[in-house]
Amino acid sequence: MIEATWITFAFVMGLGARFIGLPPLVGYLGAGFALAGFGDYVGVGPRDSAVLDHIAHLGVLLLLFTVGLKLKLGNLVKREVIGGGVLHFALSSLIFLPAIVLSLDLPWLQALLLAMALSFSSTVLAAKVLEGKRELRAFHGRIAIGVLIIQDLIALIVMSLASGEVPSPWALLVFALPLLRPLLFRLLDASGHEELMVLLGLLLALVVGGYGFELLGLSSELGALAFGAMLAAHKRATELSNSLWSIKEVFLVGFFLQIGIGGLPDADALMFALVMTVLLPLKGLLFFFLFLMFRLRARSAFLTSVSLTNYSEFGLIMASVVLPQWMIPLAITVAVSFVLSAPLNRISHPLYDRLARRLIALERDTRHPDERQISLGDAQILVMGMGRTGRAAYDHLQEKGFRVTGMDSDPVAIELSQNAGRQVLFADGEDQMFWQRLDMPMIEAVVLSLNDAEAKIIATQKLRGRGFTGLIVSHAMYEDIAKRIQDAGADRTYLTMSEAGAGLAEHVCRDLNGKR
Known part of the structure; x- marks a missing residue:
């Protein structure tokens, strides 16, 4: 029974990570690489990996749906969110581009796509860390999630242009989705407090939002997030999110296993991951100074930047479409960034306290209205x-x-x-x-x-x-x-x-x- 193998590896490695003071998700990543190395001995084959990919995808959809339940669209229409997301994408792509060209000797177009894939931050990791610390609705949490949504929209546009695929003309129906909000509110009211409410959440996240958006040629991740956001103003949105918690967490274990199980790296892939890991702090510093430019205080800029200092699973999705030969090097890079980012986020508040005097000196004289x-x-x-x-x-x-x-x-x-x-x-x-x-x-x-x-x-x-x-x-x-x-x-x-x-x-x- 292959599920027994996944659960055993994930539990043992997750427990080991927790014993040494790391988040369990670091152990799940390690379990994925262990399965990649010993899969033949424990009966894990390519077909099983495909099943795990599907479970991981469901976990991501449920996570984004629950993030949407805690999201106010007004938080996106802010200059620090739109400006920070767009400017960081452009500047970080330009920073990564020469490093990739010089170290890998790639054609400029391929190098540019790879740099773009690395410019994104992980929606899954940031949302999970912020949710675990109950900071999704804190000021810095709202800014981080807003920037991540802007990045995900940019990633969708880049993938569409690079692959030559365009959404279906029926995709214009997305603009009529707000008209469904009264119906969704009535369905949530009528679903009660037990399993029917859980099924409604699964229906909206996986079927209507996920599969429905795929049929229109759009991202299923965007669909799950959109339907969650439409329910965010409902008085029972938090209850719905809590009811999906355990299901989402179990499926997300599959996501972290999936990153590692794709295959073991060769020397070139490890060298690529090492170079990108060295450049990772530049990504965080760029976010920090951009947020200061938009009048955020040093604390908010620091905590938001720490949440975004990692590489993205969207980079892997993008690579699967336009750079399939770079899947394993990118998977290693993303995994290493998770290993570094997860414990860093855990100590972000005490770390800021130690650096506060130096960072506060960098603030602008003006203050953000929310602070x-x-x-x-x-x-x-x-x-x-x-x-x-x-x-x-x-x-x-x-x-x-x-x-x-x-x-x-x-x-x-x-x-x-x-x-x-x-x-x-x-x-x-x-x-x-x-x-x-x-x-x-x-x-x-x-x-x-x-x-x-x-x-x-x-x-x-x-x-x-x-x-x-x-x-x-x-x-x-x-x-x-x-x-x-x-x-x-x-x-x-x-x-x-x-x-x-x-x-x-x-x-x-x-x-x-x-x-x-």
């Missing part, structure tokens, strides 16, 4: 993170007569709370400069209801570091995380599930006592 200074005025209590827990805490404290202000880095969460009459501001608790510039003269207590455990630890450290002596209260899912938050300086940390159980028990006691 203004914040004053909390006469608020007594600050609630950081306005998800369900944060909103419940805010409302309860306000009912008790306290003056409360909320903060979040997710514009959707902010809009939801503001529409309900809450005082909520845009801020990122992991931003060093935010804590330095925050004015909170009347704050007596801070409630940390952020999604990410590391964000709670950083926020606690920043609060204590700036001399805040008031009450800091947090919640956590696990005891070890609760201990780390308290070690960072929190006064109280409550276990979410234990408190929920205690709350239910209290309601039962109250109701029973009322009947006596």
